[in-house]
Amino acid sequence: MFKAIIIGCGKIAGYFDSDLDSSVSSHARAYDNVPNIDVVAFIDTDLDKAQKLAKIYNCDSYGNDYISFINKHRPDVVSVCTPDNTHFEIINRMLINKVTPSVIFVEKPICSNSNEFNKIKLLSKRKNVAILINHSRRFNPKYINLKKMIQRNVFGKLIRADVFYYGGWKHNGVHVIDTLLFLFNENLFIRKIYGYMTTQYQNDLTLDVELLFDKNKAKIYLHAFDEKYYQLFDFDFKFEKARLKIENFENRYIFDEKFTNSKMESELIPRRLNLGKKNSSCIQNAINVISRYLKLKKANLIKDYSIDEAKTVMNIIWKGEKYASRFKK
Ligand SMILES: NC(=O)c1ccc[n+]([C@@H]2O[C@H](COP(=O)([O-])OP(=O)(O)OC[C@H]3O[C@@H](n4cnc5c(N)ncnc54)[C@H](O)[C@@H]3O)[C@@H](O)[C@H]2O)c1
Incomplete structure (x- = not known):
């Protein structure tokens, strides 16, 4: 079983989904639907939000310090679902940490400027961490x-x-x-x-x-x-x-x-x-891609969503x- 951590427990992480239907609009529900990935911890600077989402998904691990949870759980994939201006710092801290996931799945926009982008790109190649960006229509x-x-x-x-x-x-x-x-x-x-x-x-x-x-x-x-x-x-x-x-x-x-x-x-x-x-969920398709990539580790499975593709856009x-x-x- 592969392990996932979700950082940032707001709308796209979990609350875009309603209890009333089975449509999938959030990272948490999409992970919940794939058989080979377990979300092992929910992280948010607001501990109440982390706890609330963890409870919905029957997970007993939540907190506000993602590095210590990454060191403890050694996840295969980390979803970054925090506000735009926090993405760089979070990705950068994860990439300079000793324990790194195989995949970082970050919400758009990946970061704020080209210096940040180049730094992330260099570090991710050096550490062999695949960075996928949720440019959602690519998964539609x-x-x-x-x-x-x-x-x-x-x-x-x-x-x-x-x-x-x-x-x-x-x-x-x-x-x-x-x-x-x-x-x-x-x-x-x-x-x-x-x-x-x-x-x-x-x-x-x-x-x-x-x-x-x-x-x-x-x-x-x-x-x-x-x-x-x-x-x-x-x-x-x-x-x-x-x-x-x-x-x-x-x-x-x-x-x-x-x-x-x-x-x-x-x-x-x-x-x-x-x-x-008709109603195929982009976020579900994205998590399915990640699930397949973790299993097969074939680069061509993720090339359309990669940091290299994002460079032209950014x-x-x-x-x-x-x-x-x-x-x-
Ligand atoms: N791909 C899409 O179509 C799509 C759709 C919606 C949102 N987004 C992106 O998703 C990201 C989150 O958006 P949202 O609407 O879910 O926001 P939100 O405000 O609902 O949730 C963000 C959460 O992150 C937490 N947070 C803030 N800083 C943090 C930090 N440093 N460490 C840990 N947690 C932190 C906040 O407490 C909050 O709970 C944004 O970057 C947004 O652009 C993408």
């Missing part, structure tokens, strides 16, 4: 199928995409940039930052950004939306032969195909698009942050 079978269809050129060339997002360029924009890179597998450049919105996160504005795919030359527009109204996360991809809207956090997929009408004009017509299984995030620094003055 529908996006995996969509990527394959884009690769097979089913929809034709991408002409333009419009994306609505909220809650910070670094905090949530990272999901958008990661998804674009994952789906289209092309270099992406920032052309313009033309607006911004403040957020609840320190030093993290939600930016209006124009980007360009290198080869394809498709323009991508990210539109900031204010969370005070509601959370908005939508992709609208306009391809040569079709349009696909993925609305409201993947709750709605709207697909239209191009056709020529009797006046020989091009229009769009609604069509069915089969992207596969470089775009930090470039955007640098360009946007003029807004703070």
Whole structure:
């Protein structure tokens, strides 16, 4: 049996799941569902939160000092589910510790700047610790199928995409940039930052950004939306032969195909698009990947989620942050 420790016992660690249904939205429930991994300790600076989650998952070990629990339990995998600005310190302390897990599964964004990133990367290679980042759409079978269809050129060339997002360029924009890179597998450049919105996160504005795919030359527009109204996360991809809207956090997929009408004009017509299984949980798929990796230790099982993949994403995030620094003055 492999052992896991969860650091940070808040929403994504455990409380995104409700008692009322069996859907899986948290690390704790996803680990609970795999037969070969046991969560052996829950850690939080707030001891009550650690104790509460430990109780829900029938675990008698909880605390607030992750290093001592790592030394005691020697876990194979550690989930880092703490706020964004704590990720670097926690990963770094784990990597310089004598006892290290085989896998660190960290919530996005992995860290705050390129110095931190390079340090983590170097140490993780030196200590042979696999760092996986929860860029969740990479674990979504529908996006995996969509990527394959884009690769097979089913929809034709991408002409333009419009994306609505909220809650910070670094905090949530990272999901958008990661998804674009994952789906289209092309270099992406920032052309313009033309607006911004403040957020609840320190030093993290939600930016209006124009980007360009290198080869394809498709323009991508990210539109900031204010969370005070509601959370908005939508992709609208306009391809040569079709349009696909993925609305409201993947709750709605709207697909239209191009056709020529009797006046020989091009229009769009609604069509069915089969992207596969309905309610597959991204976090469950992620923990399944980790479970398989721990068993087989084959690097190709985790390469799509690795720190090497994250580098391109984070470089775009930090470039955007640098360009946007003029807004703070
Ligand atoms: N992948 C996704 O789609 C997704 C979704 C939601 C949240 N997240 C990420 O997950 C992380 C946590 O988000 P959340 O919404 O669960 O936050 P949360 O505030 O609900 O939980 C964070 C917990 O970490 C604890 N904590 C803070 N500092 C700590 C430290 N140094 N050591 C141990 N515990 C500490 C807090 O007490 C709190 O209980 C964030 O980085 C967020 O960006 C990712």
